[in-house]
Each structure stands twice: as C-alpha cells, then as structure tokens.
Amino acid sequence: MDIFSKIESYFGPLGKYMEQAHGYYMFPKLEGEISNRMIFMGKERLVWSLNNYLGLANHPVIRKTDAEAAQKWGMAYPMGARMMSGQTKYHEELEHKLAAFVKKESAYLLNYGYQGMVSIIDSLVDRRDVIVYDSEAHACILDGMRLHIGKRFVYPHNNMENLEKGLERATKLVQVSGGGILVITEGVYGMAGDLGKLKQITDFKKKYNFRLLVDDAHGFGTMGETGAGTAEFLGVQDKVDLYFGTFAKAMAGFGGFIAGDKKVIDFLMYNMRSQIYAKSLPMPMVIGALKRLEMLQNEPEHKQKLWTIVNALQSGLKAKEFNLGETESPVTPVFFKGGIPEATQATKELRENYNVFCSIVTYPVVPKDVIMLRLIPTAVHTLEDVDYTIKAFSAIKENLDAGKYSDGKIAGMVVN
Numbered sequence: 001m002d003i004f005s006k007i008e009s010y011f012g013p014l015g016k017y018m019e020q021a022h023g024y025y026m027f028p029k030l031e032g033e034i035s036n037r038m039i040f041m042g043k044e045r046l047v048w049s050l051n052n053y054l055g056l057a058n059h060p061v062i063r064k065t066d067a068e069a070a071q072k073w074g075m076a077y078p079m080g081a082r083m084m085s086g087q088t089k090y091h092e093e094l095e096h097k098l099a100a101f102v103k104k105e106s107a108y109l110l111n112y113g114y115q116g117m118v119s120i121i122d123s124l125v126d127r128r129d130v131i132v133y134d135s136e137a138h139a140c141i142l143d144g145m146r147l148h149i150g151k152r153f154v155y156p157h158n159n160m161e162n163l164e165k166g167l168e169r170a171t172k173l174v175q176v177s178g179g180g181i182l183v184i185t186e187g188v189y190g191m192a193g194d195l196g197k198l199k200q201i202t203d204f205k206k207k208y209n210f211r212l213l214v215d216d217a218h219g220f221g222t223m224g225e226t227g228a229g230t231a232e233f234l235g236v237q238d239k240v241d242l243y244f245g246t247f248a249k250a251m252a253g254f255g256g257f258i259a260g261d262k263k264v265i266d267f268l269m270y271n272m273r274s275q276i277y278a279k280s281l282p283m284p285m286v287i288g289a290l291k292r293l294e295m296l297q298n299e300p301e302h303k304q305k306l307w308t309i310v311n312a313l314q315s316g317l318k319a320k321e322f323n324l325g326e327t328e329s330p331v332t333p334v335f336f337k338g339g340i341p342e343a344t345q346a347t348k349e350l351r352e353n354y355n356v357f358c359s360i361v362t363y364p365v366v367p368k369d370v371i372m373l374r375l376i377p378t379a380v381h382t383l384e385d386v387d388y389t390i391k392a393f394s395a396i397k398e399n400l401d402a403g404k405y406s407d408g409k410i411a412g413m414v415v416n
C-alpha cells in the first residue's frame with residue numbers, strides 16, 4: 001500500500017476539519033502590528049487570542065532591543081548546538097538570571113519549550129520509573145511520555161483522590177522495579193485557566209516519594225507577586241523540583257527554560273536530545289529575553305495593567321452571569337451550552353458582526369454539549385475593549401439561548 005493512500009480517507013483529528021475551517025477557524029491570518037486590534041480578512045478586529053500577556057510583543061523598548069541585537073549579531077550566531085559550537089556567555093547569563101528569578105539553583109535554556117519538555121521527560125525516566133500525570137496535560141508532556149517505556153498513570157484533571165491512588169500504585173511498582181516516580185502537572189492550564197493544585201500535590205510529598213515537574217507556560221510572568229509563576233502564587237516554589245517556563249507567552253518571544261537543582265539541570269544539559277542535536281537559541285532571542293526578563297522584574301506596571309484588564313473582564317462577565325469555569329489566571333474561558341454548529345455560528349457572528357476575534361474550543365477538548373470561547377486579556381487591552389466585548393458576548397448569549405444559531409443561519413452576516 002502507498003503510505004500516502006490513507007490520507008484520502010482520514011486527514012487526522014484536526015485535519016478532518018480543514019475544508020470547512022481553513023483560514024477562518026484554523027490557520028487564520030492576523031495581520032498588522034501585534035496589539036489589541038489587528039487585521040483579519042481585511043477588517044480591523046478586537047483580538048483576544050494572543051498570549052502577549054504583558055504586552056511586550058510590540059513594546060518600543062523590546063522592538064528596539066530585538067532590532068539592535070539582530071543588527072549586531074544576525075540570526076545565525078551562534079552556529080550549532082550548545083554542546084558543539086553554540087555556547088555563549090549570554091546564554092549562560094540568561095540562565096543565571098532566570099534561575100535566580102524563579103528561586104532555583106540552576107536553569108538551562110530550551111530552543112523551543114515543546115521540544116525541551118519532550119526531552120526533559122525522556123531524559124529523566126527509564127523503564128523502571130513511573131510517571132503520574134494530569135489528564136489535561138499539554139501535548140508536549142504527552143509526547144514526552146510517548147517515549148517512556150515504563151509505566152504511567154493518568155489522573156482525571158486536578159482530581160487529588162485519583163492522584164493519590166496513582167501515587168499508591170506507583171509506589172508499589174517502584175518498590176519492585178527499583179525506579180522512581182515523576183509527577184507532572186501544569187501551573188496554569190492554558191485552555192480553561194484553572195491552576196494545577198500545586199499545594200495539595202506537594203503535600204503528598206510527606207507521604208510518597210516523588211519528584212514534581214511543573215509546566216508553567218502560562219503562569220511564568222503572569223502569576224505570583226514577582227511574576228515568578230504559579231508556584232510563587234501558591235507559596236510552594238521550594239517544593240517544585242523542576243520548573244518549566246516558555247518565552248512564547250508573557251515574554252513574547254520564543255524558546256524556554258527548565259530550572260531546578262544544579263545537579264539535575266547539569267544532567268539535563270548533557271542528556272536532552274532535542275537540545276544536544278539541535279541549534280542553540282539565536283543571539284537576538286537571548287539578548288531579547290534578557291531585556292524582557294529585566295522589564296518583567298523591574299517594571300511591575302505591565303503585570304498590574306494585565307490584571308486590571310483580567311479583573312474587569314472576568315468580574316464584568318460574571319456579573320452578567322456568564323460561566324467562566326474555575327479560572328484563577330488571566331486565561332478567560334466562557335462556557336456556553338451548544339454543539340459545534342452553534343459554536344462556529346457564534347464565533348462567526350462575533351467576528352463578522354462585532355469584529356471581536358477570539359478562539360473557539362469544542363469537543364473533544366470540552367464535553368459534546370459545551371462550547372468554550374477563550375479570551376486572553378493582555379496589558380495592551382483597554383477597559384473600553386472590555387465593555388464592548390461584554391456587550392457583544394451578551395448579544396451572542398441571547399441568540400444562543402433563543403436557539404438562533406442551531407439552523408446554521410445568521411441574519412445580516414457578511415462573510416467574505
């Protein structure tokens with residue numbers, strides 16, 4: 001059989017929606033300067049879809065720093081992987097500063113958070129070890145686990161009773177195998193904005209012997225008094241063994257880092273295959289990340305502005321009786337009753353009649369009869385944006401409740 005022939009019948013879990021969704025719901029093109037207003041299909045829209053939490057993406061100081069670093073170093077330097085020829089004192093400086101910021105002994109840069117996470121997991125575990133993880137773990141965690149040839153137990157999202165059962169079973173297994181236990185959770189869950197129960201999870205350390213890895217992609221820079229993340233917010237920074245952050249969200253760049261005890265970070269540095277066999281972060285990103293970190297630490301106004309918008313948006317929506325689930329972070333999910341037809345119609349109406357651009361999440365990420373529209377507030381949104389959006393959402397809710405979207409038609413809508 002031709003390996004390509006199966007493509008004819010199945011295009012994959014997301015690809016099967018390509019025909020209806022491409023360019024609109026999936027792979028939309030947002031054009032213009034990264035901000036609260038961008039161009040989508042030729043029209044200006046109010047955008048709530050970017051993880052530019054602190055508004056640094058287009059900050060003049062950041063734009064200048066990035067441009068000057070590109071001018072000075074180019075995009076190529078340093079050539080090669082860190083281990084071979086891609087090491088610089090700037091990479092090391094950034095690692096020292098990140099480690100100090102998140103209160104760990106040591107840190108190591110990752111050329112992409114995703115690849116880094118895959119290799120962190122792959123490096124740490126062997127066939128004797130057991131991984132216990134949350135059912136809503138990000139794809140990079142699941143992909144890291146695919147490489148694990150030992151046992152793994154999943155617990156239903158944030159269900160601490162089930163986590164404990166997993167820890168009991170894992171403990172019995174490693175008593176025989178001689179391995180160890182790795183627990184993996186997220187800090188902020190990026191879809192629904194709720195937090196990993198880091199306090200309860202770390203409390204289990206009194207009873208069970210395990211190490212905890214926290215993926216805080218959405219919490220780094222947004223949560224905690226200094227912005228050092230969800231573990232800081234929940235007061236358990238010292239009980240998290242490995243803290244993972246990305247530069248792709250609050251830092252508005254790319255790349256990421258892992259932080260922990262020096263010995264463990266040294267081990268990862270010498271064992272993470274996605275880092276050993278891939279190019280080092282280019283200099284403009286390293287210089288840019290140093291500047292972003294400096295701003296994050298010395299200019300609390302960005303985080304304050306973010307939270308002003310978050311609080312206004314979330315309290316405004318709640319006052320209108322919208323269901324925001326369990327969010328405790330800037331990520332703002334709005335749950336409605338309905339299926340995929342209603343979800344796509346509602347999103348289309350928001351985009352076309354209200355010029356509000358947000359992301360849509362449907363089954364299987366949420367249950368079959370639930371629609372989730374996800375809003376990501378940032379420091380560059382305004383309180384007027386918040387008011388306008390709450391009004392638009394109220395109109396959508398009225399239509400949904402009246403069953404106006406179930407027939408697939410939206411009156412007065414113009415879609416190019």
Ligand SMILES: Cc1ncc(COP(=O)(O)O)c(C=O)c1O
Pocket residue numbers: 112113114115117138140186190215217218246247248254255256
């Ligand atoms: C929870 C989580 N982990 C990891 C990643 C991957 O990070 P990166 O974009 O740096 O590869 C993301 C983001 O996209 C994420 O949301």
